[in-house]
Amino acid sequence: MDYKIIMPVLSDTMDKGKLVRWRVHEGDVVHKGDVIAEVESDKAIMEVQSFKDGVVKKLLVKEGEEVPVKAPIAIIDTEAKTAQTETKITQQPKEQSASTEKPKTAPKESTPAAAVPPVIEELLKTPAPKLAEGDATPAAKKRAAELGIDIKSLQAEGKLPKPAHLRDIETEALRRYFTPKALELLQEYRIDPKEFNLDHKIGVEEVENYIKEHDIPKIVALSANRIAVMKNVQNAATKPVYFIFEEFDIKEYEGIKLTSVLIKKLATAMQKHPLMRAKLEGTTLKISPHSNISVAVAKGDELYMVVCKRAEEKSLQEIDTWVRGLKERTFTADELTGSTFGISNLGMFGVQRFSAMINQSDVGIAAFGALNEGKISVTFTFDHRILNGVDAALFVRDAKEIFKGDEDV
Amino acid sequence: MLYREALNRAIDEMMASDESIVILGEDVGRYGGSYRVSEGLFAKYGPKRVIDTPIAELSIVGNAIGMAIAGLRPIAEIMTVNFSLLAMDQIVNHAAKFRYMSGGKMTIPLTIRMPGGVSRQLAAQHSESYETLYAAIPGLIVLAASNATYAYYGLKTAIALNDPVIFLEHELLYPMEMDFKEVKNFDPFKAEIVKEGKDLTIITYLKMRYDVLEAVPKIEEELGISVEMIDLNSLRPLDMQTIAASVQKTKRVVLVEEDHKTGGYGAEVIAKISEELFYSLDAPPLRIAGEDVPIPYNRSLELASIPTPDKIGQRIIQWGRKNGL
Numbered sequence: 196m197d198y199k200i201i202m203p204v205l206s207d208t209m210d211k212g213k214l215v216r217w218r219v220h221e222g223d224v225v226h227k228g229d230v231i232a233e234v235e236s237d238k239a240i241m242e243v244q245s246f247k248d249g250v251v252k253k254l255l256v257k258e259g260e261e262v263p264v265k266a267p268i269a270i271i272d273t274e275a276k277t278a279q280t281e282t283k284i285t286q287q288p289k290e291q292s293a294s295t296e297k298p299k300t301a302p303k304e305s306t307p308a309a310a311v312p313p314v315i316e317e318l319l320k321t322p323a324p325k326l327a328e329g330d331a332t333p334a335a336k337k338r339a340a341e342l343g344i345d346i347k348s349l350q351a352e353g354k355l356p357k358p359a360h361l362r363d364i365e366t367e368a369l370r371r372y373f374t375p376k377a378l379e380l381l382q383e384y385r386i387d388p389k390e391f392n393l394d395h396k397i398g399v400e401e402v403e404n405y406i407k408e409h410d411i412p413k414i415v416a417l418s419a420n421r422i423a424v425m426k427n428v429q430n431a432a433t434k435p436v437y438f439i440f441e442e443f444d445i446k447e448y449e450g451i452k453l454t455s456v457l458i459k460k461l462a463t464a465m466q467k468h469p470l471m472r473a474k475l476e477g478t479t480l481k482i483s484p485h486s487n488i489s490v491a492v493a494k495g496d497e498l499y500m501v502v503c504k505r506a507e508e509k510s511l512q513e514i515d516t517w518v519r520g521l522k523e524r525t526f527t528a529d530e531l532t533g534s535t536f537g538i539s540n541l542g543m544f545g546v547q548r549f550s551a552m553i554n555q556s557d558v559g560i561a562a563f564g565a566l567n568e569g570k571i572s573v574t575f576t577f578d579h580r581i582l583n584g585v586d587a588a589l590f591v592r593d594a595k596e597i598f599k600g601d602e603d604v
Numbered sequence: 605m606l607y608r609e610a611l612n613r614a615i616d617e618m619m620a621s622d623e624s625i626v627i628l629g630e631d632v633g634r635y636g637g638s639y640r641v642s643e644g645l646f647a648k649y650g651p652k653r654v655i656d657t658p659i660a661e662l663s664i665v666g667n668a669i670g671m672a673i674a675g676l677r678p679i680a681e682i683m684t685v686n687f688s689l690l691a692m693d694q695i696v697n698h699a700a701k702f703r704y705m706s707g708g709k710m711t712i713p714l715t716i717r718m719p720g721g722v723s724r725q726l727a728a729q730h731s732e733s734y735e736t737l738y739a740a741i742p743g744l745i746v747l748a749a750s751n752a753t754y755a756y757y758g759l760k761t762a763i764a765l766n767d768p769v770i771f772l773e774h775e776l777l778y779p780m781e782m783d784f785k786e787v788k789n790f791d792p793f794k795a796e797i798v799k800e801g802k803d804l805t806i807i808t809y810l811k812m813r814y815d816v817l818e819a820v821p822k823i824e825e826e827l828g829i830s831v832e833m834i835d836l837n838s839l840r841p842l843d844m845q846t847i848a849a850s851v852q853k854t855k856r857v858v859l860v861e862e863d864h865k866t867g868g869y870g871a872e873v874i875a876k877i878s879e880e881l882f883y884s885l886d887a888p889p890l891r892i893a894g895e896d897v898p899i900p901y902n903r904s905l906e907l908a909s910i911p912t913p914d915k916i917g918q919r920i921i922q923w924g925r926k927n928g929l
Binding site for chain 2: 332333335337356360
């Protein structure tokens with residue numbers, strides 16, 4: 196390639212320059228930085244360098260000739276082979292070679308600090324996108340323009356919040372193609388709206404068909420209560436337990452719930468057997484003076500073991516008031532801890548007999564089935580670590596007597 | 605590995621491999637460095653390569669520039685960035701500009717290490733962060749090492765580079781025990797994605813990395829989102845590529861810096877994001893920075909003047925709720 200060396204502008208006032216002397220001949224090899232000529236400006240004689248490597252192809256100006264600034268004075272062929280040929284320049288000034296010498300350091304790659312990363316150049320080239328009008332974020336306005344959504348009118352109608360965000364625009368776009376119920380189904384089953392052909396209004400039926408056709412399961416997150424129950428029963432399943440099956444005679448009391456009677460009778464029986472009031476802690480037992488009974492309470496899908504504290508001190512009427520209040524209220528953490536024995540009753544659903552899992556650190560639990568002509572079936576589950584079969588048998592025998600009589604009521 | 609050990613190892617290995625590397629500064633030799641970074645080097649390399657200087661910052665950098673011009677590869681230590689103001693003319697007018705003034709014929713292979721930031725009750729004149737000054741100077745490279753891995757590889761690269769590098773450290777990081785990861789093909793100019801996420805990008809650097817990390821779990825829990833976190837590592841050049849990819853994904857950006865808010869380095873980052881990524885933004889960018897006051901000595905006031913994990917969490921949660929998160 197030809198590289199033209201021009202008459203340099205050496206001062207503000209210089210408009211032409213005189214070529215005083217050539218330092219090279221045609222055919223000479225020159226390197227970047229080599230002085231090739233001396234020129235005279237209106238002020239002084241200066242040197243002209245080549246800024247590229249190559250071979251001098253032609254000298255265009257004779258020594259002594261004057262030419263305008265920026266006019267070409269020589270042509271260097273930058274593609275001619277220069278590597279093997281030694282430079283013929285002999286009159287290189289000494290100070291020139293000294294100042295071009297690089298620091299004596301290993302040549303290492305250095306990235307100029309001002310480099311523009313390619314991604315920014317790309318971004319700068321991209322034209323500004325079309326934007327929808329209205330009170331919205333830049334991203335929302337851009338997306339709305341792409342989808343042809345008029346943010347301003349929708350906000351005037353109160354159908355979009357102010358300011359609108361990207362999520363509002365995406366939801367608005369879906370409302371065009373899906374009925375509200377269909378949209379709910381999509382979210383419930385976590386189906387990507389792009390699975391449908393968005394060229395018509397899509398109703399519930401179409402989404403339901405899609406669900407059946409693709410066998411998509413409904414995803415239900417477990418409630419906090421379910422997770423707590425799971426933990427509790429998993430812990431219970433690790434306990435070494437045994438069962439005692441019995442049938443108790445029991446009296447009914449006018450206007451009193453059966454569960455209240457069961458709590459009262461059990462509380463009385465527990466007073467006679469300290470082990471039923473015990474809590475295992477390491478290698479010790481902590482025995483409470485009171486009968487604190489956890490009662491299984493179902494509320495919709497949720498299950499709570501609510502503790503009736505000091506049940507032996509309460510009258511049957513007081514316990515019944517407590518039991519009747521359970522359905523209406525929520526429970527504090529304190530009400531869900533501190534028991535040593537449990538009760539579960541499924542008799543009202545016609546269940547004849549079943550067994551229950553021990554709650555938290557309780558010693559045992561009594562599972563009551565349906566009441567049939569004054570008799571009720573009961574399954575006791577006991578933690579064998581705390582008491583042996585004989586202890587349990589003595590407790591069950593006493594309980595059976597207490598359930599039959601009514602001294603405590 | 606301790607942060608300061610990573611720096612020491614980097615200097616030691618570089619000095620062992622290249623005789624032209626020398627270090628100079630106040631107490632870097634016999635004393636082993638104010639923060640023990642040059643510990644053991646005086647005994648190993650001697651007083652000709654580990655040079656104790658007078659308390660004269662302008663001359664430390666000036667001498668270092670002379671060494672660099674003459675073919676050495678000096679590492680100058682300024683005790684804290686606060687004192688580097690005394691060396692400003694040498695740094696800005698000479699070190700940064702020699703390559704350009706000489707038409708690229710001369711380069712200054714100089715590394716200037718300096719710790720900064722709010723430590724514990726060092727008061728206003730010893731608590732500043734001046735990255736915003738240095739990152740604004742064309743001709744300088746500004747690196748900020750928040751962790752042992754970057755401290756080691758970043759400092760080695762800084763020493764090897766032929767251009768002047770301001771290597772920023774933080775006073776509270778020196779005695780911190782950190783994970784060290786082996787890195788192949790280390791790129792000192794690449795920002796680190798500390799944590800991936802999809803709803804919000806938090807950009808930070810230096811010590812604030814740890815304050816942000818502490819705040820992130822609460823932010824994610826309270827807003828129900830996942831946070832992406834970027835540690836810039838290099839302040840000049842700035843890795844806009846990594847920032848752009850993240851912000852285009854999350855559409856929201858928060859910048860956390862310890863320096864004063866007005867004219868802080870974060871202002872530059874947020875300005876670039878606004879210029880180049882405006883149409884990707886789904887919320888106004890948020891800056892969490894130090895207050896616009898000289899850092900107070902009183903510990904309570906000192907903490908009140910800079911971002912803390914609590915404040916970072918609260919501000920982002922508040923901002924997120926207001927902006928559609």
